Amino acid sequence: MSLTASRAALLHIALQDLRAGKQLLVERLPPLAHAATDSGLRDVIERDSVNARHHAARLDDMSDLQGAPANLWMSGILDDADRDARSHQRGPIRDIALIGALRKAKAAEIVSIETAMALAGSESPAMLPALSANYAEDRAIEAQLAQLLAGIAGPVSAA
Numbered sequence: 001m002s003l004t005a006s007r008a009a010l011l012h013i014a015l016q017d018l019r020a021g022k023q024l025l026v027e028r029l030p031p032l033a034h035a036a037t038d039s040g041l042r043d044v045i046e047r048d049s050v051n052a053r054h055h056a057a058r059l060d061d062m063s064d065l066q067g068a069p070a071n072l073w074m075s076g077i078l079d080d081a082d083r084d085a086r087s088h089q090r091g092p093i094r095d096i097a098l099i100g101a102l103r104k105a106k107a108a109e110i111v112s113i114e115t116a117m118a119l120a121g122s123e124s125p126a127m128l129p130a131l132s133a134n135y136a137e138d139r140a141i142e143a144q145l146a147q148l149l150a151g152i153a154g155p156v157s158a159a
Contacts, residue, residue, distance in 0.1 A: 007119055007122060007123050008123045008124075010119055011116060011119035011120060011123050011124065012063060012065075014112065014115055014116040014119060015059055015062060015063055015065055015116055016065045016067075016068035016069070017068065017069075017071055017112060018055075018059055018109070018112055018113065018116060018134075019056055019059045019060070019065040019068055020068045020069070020070060020071035020074070021071040021073070021074035021108075021109060021112070022052045022053075022055050022056040022059065023052075023056060023071075024071060024074045024075060024078055025048065025049065025052035025074070025078075025105070026049060026052045026053050026056060028078045028081075028082070029045055029046075029048055029049035029052065030046075030049055031082075031085070032045055032078075032081055032082070032085055032098060032102070033045035033046045033049065035085035035090075035094065035098065036094070036095055036098055037090055037091050037092075037094065037095055038092075038095045038148065038152060040148055040151070041095050041098065041099065041145075041148050041152075044141060044144045044145060044148065045098075045102065047141065048102070048141045051134075051137050051138070051141065054137075055134045055137070055138075058130040058133065058134060059130075059134075061130065062124075062127050062130060062131075063127075073108050074105060074108065074109075077101060077104050077105045077108060078101075078105065080101050080104075081098060081101035081102060081105070084097035084098055084100075084101055085098065092152050092153070095148075095152050096149065096152055096153045099145050099148055099149045099152070100149075102145055103142060103145050103146065103149070106138055106141055106142035106145065107142070109138050110135065110138055110139060110142065113131060113134055113135045113138065114135070116131055117131045117132065117135065
């Protein structure tokens with residue numbers, strides 16, 4: 001196995017990882033939306049699924065991202081979400097668990113996009129508008145999920 005030796009190569013790997021994660025979301029969010037009982041949560045999950053498809057297309061427009069390895073972090077988070085959908089009672093309990101899992105996915109995506117944006121700043125500034133658009137949409141979904149959590153579970157105390 002060769003070692004990654006340049007920022008450009010690391011950017012390409014970061015984009016491949018993001019693209020693989022988006023593909024998993026495209027495939028695996030629809031059943032999670034169906035498992036949600038809160039209509040607002042269902043709407044946010046469905047919107048995120050549509051966003052994931054658009055984000056994947058933006059990433060594909062940036063670079064040839066074929067041959068990406070599996071995205072282990074997104075796969076694991078979505079495995080947890082699938083388990084939550086099957087193992088928690090339908091209603092607020094399941095919805096809260098799904099929100100938690102989906103917020104973990106968003107947090108991982110946001111950090112990964114920030115890394116790609118930092119690398120693109122010096123290696124390929126032309127990528128920044130598309131990455132920034134994906135970033136803004138993911139941040140908006142995460143904020144909506146946080147708001148839904150507060151509405152379904154009650155306010156979160158920082159104490």
